[in-house]
Amino acid sequence: MKSHFLLDPTITFLNHGSFGACPKPIFEEYLRFQLELETEPVYFIQKKQAAYLKIAKERLAKFIGCNANDFFFTPNPTFASNTIMRSLHLQEGDEILSTNHEYGAMDRTWNFYCKRSGATYIRQNISLPVVSKEQILEEFWSGYTAKTKIIFLNQISSATALIFPIKEICGKARELGLITIIDGAHVPGQIELNISELNPDFYTGTLHKWMLAPKGSSFLYVKKGFQEMLDPLIVGWGYESVNPGESQFLDYQEYQGTREISAFLCTPKVIDFLEENNWKTKAKACRDIVLNNYQRFCDLLGTEPLCPITEGFLAQMASIPIRTSDAVALKDLLFNKYKIEIPVMPLNGSYFLRYSISAYNSQADLEVLYKALQDIIATTDLIEL
Template identity: 30%
Template sequence: MNNPSRSDRSPSGPEGRAALEQFQLSPDLFHLNHGSYGAVPKLVRDEQDRWRAHIESNPTGFFRDELPTELRRLAGVAAERFGGRAEDWVFCENATAAVNSVLSSFGLPEGDEIVTTSHVYGAVLKAMRIWAQRFGAKVVVAQVPVIVGSEEQVVQAIAESFSDRTKLLIVDHITSATAIVFPVCEIVNAAHARGIAVLVDGAHAPGHLPLNVEAIDADWYTGNAHKWLFAPRGCGLLWTAPKRQAQTLPVVLSHGAPDGYTRAFDWIGTRDATAWLSFEAAVCFHDALGGESLMARNRKLAADAGEMLAQRLGMQITAPASMRGAMTCLTQRPSSLDAAHAAALIHRLRECCSAVLPVYVFEDALCFRISAQIYNELADYESLANAFPVALQQEIGF
């Protein structure tokens, strides 16, 4: 197949609900949760379908002759986009797989500590605890308040959790539950000053904010292309600093494992590689929608919608505008509502106003998070502002 990863067609430029036609999303819903699972554009789905058909035409030739070369070429596309060299980048299923690979490779001696923050993604914290237990190491959680006032506050909370036994820090670039952009450059500097290695979990970052992994200068950086960069699901990325590559292996070890970093990740048995093979088409789609200007547009929409919702609902936003991206988390605290109420609210909001978004309890706060993507417009969030008090009243009777 002749360079099937390059799309000839560009998406046209509608914004708001008119842009929904470029996606497979139901027009009957207000999709306010791009952040969790992304949304695959029709053009990118078509590209993935083309790859599926191509692979089926000659699986043997594809896996033996084409896949290794194509993956390395696409690693070069990641490097062009996010910094570093092609040989620093590998594809993996998702950020979860990348985090586990780093944890399993790191090999903490008994008694050593891994630090993270109270805003860490839940699945990552669970993985940290299990790997730490296997090594006899300890997980230390730096307490960052639910509502953050400044970047310095985050850096200080993390730095105060370091001890002489701290060997690894895992820190989010954009937090999931609270939608805060952490000052990762300053955090990496503070950790490196103490000789502590850093894995930045940038699950939400690619396509969400301008990203240059070399400027961040961590030891590892993982991100998902299947959230904000429009790739099919299962398109995770891991960048590893050259000095860490010799020690970095995937959790699942296969033919490539003895042959170094990129070969170990590029060949982990027989897998569906079509999400990675569609990576460049996703990058082109993101560019065609404006690239950096799309990210700025989404950020402004999330800010405007967040301010409007905060005012209408009497809720607070978890961080100043300078620490937010294309998601805003609104919170009400303290709250007597529990996880069951939050789950019921999700259903009620869908019934009341066809809005799909995460509602949850984080520490002592009832929270919901909105995302802003090309197919959203302010009216989507106004529907939510009208429906939220009704849903709350139906659920808890006040």
């Protein structure tokens, strides 16, 4: 599969999880839309863009398991989450129940809005190692109080790569009358996603990570009962439109002035590429590589796995606990000397070396990493055993 991608062949690329990687056929489609836009910008934006967008949304709706009129494209989940938070109208004393495994940008965004509302963001501790789904559920719900109004958590943690039991959490939250907001940035294309089955109130995910879309392609799903309360993050022509469409929700959210949405319009090509290349089978092979190597790397670094080594907790990423005296220097050394692109993830005072396996990766890539770590252990003091 490497021949389909634009990645630098001199780099061992083990960081698909951060920003993905776009195959050549999809990138060519991206450029084709940009060229069509520039050939006749007015006609494209006023006459053709809406039809292209409709096709893209209908294809994505089938892929993620929801109605095409219940979501809109965003450049990233941070944009999506800010859109939600702006409309919640939190009061002093309200609590948002989350975990201490969330993406750092989301922690900061909640802190920003809580400072202005007087609400409290609860980063409930999910202890490591995780031993069972039941442990996660018990520890998470121990943070619930009468003041809890909102549940916010990632379905797959960026730092630890752990899969969280979202369906069970959303189910109990509904029973308690809580609003559920799910950050599924790492989900589409990595594990199966059916939003209707999960039944959250809000769900955001990316296409430019594991679905291989061009950068800046994500979405925000909003359950129908919450669509009218959602204010636009950017107010434009769609607000109180003189030519309203069939959905005020989409009028408000999709019309934001001139912006380049070629990444969104590539969605049909993205899904075609996945289907033509039998991506479900390839993803399973990637998960096998992840699982088969996890214990081996923990043994090398003298640490323990974060969870049971099964597909119930891990997919195409794994985070290896690592004791390092300088995480930044370690990451730089791996890149500059060994030509390995891999993150050293900080979380709650600990560090994790997170490898991602996509279809262009192979066991040989992890052998490169393994030998590099052996050399670093033997020749430096950056890794503490």
